[in-house]
Amino acid sequence: MMKRIVGAFATLVLLGGGCAGGAETVSPTLGYTLPSDGSITVTSAAVNAEDVVKADALFAQAAECGYARAAEYYLDTASLFTGEKGTRYTFTIAGNYEMPTWTVTVLPNAPAYTEVGSFKTDFDICAVGGTLYPTQMSSSSLMFTASCGSGYSGGKENGCDAIRTAIESTLTIK
16 A cells, blocks of 8 residues: 655746856756756646546556556556646757757655655656656655657757756756
């Protein structure tokens, strides 16, 4: 049986603009550093966690990865997110790019994961192109990042990859 922890998520608060190096931090859930040249911006939107975490999707993802449990396990896991709120952050890069956005979703750690291996096993995606790859966790939050696809088209640089390269190593959650 999983223990339920109720998480509280604050609205996006940008601290910075005048910070050295163009650093911007989101508080209290997601922290990151943006390039000082202003080429990448971020917006956020509240999400209902139960709309993001679906039992059938968890089961299908686990089956594709080769380690599915009984369907009831995924129903129980998804039910822990009922009534919970999270935040989806959309990073956008200026310029002439293919796929100029990258998303990061932060949800409450409703299942009360204590180690990243269990979190990654329950939410892992073995296919290319997913939007919720389990990335980081804390006692109160779970972070998911989107894929940037599997290739380029139209001869343009993939903006999603450029954003991810610039931002991903600076992401932190509380």
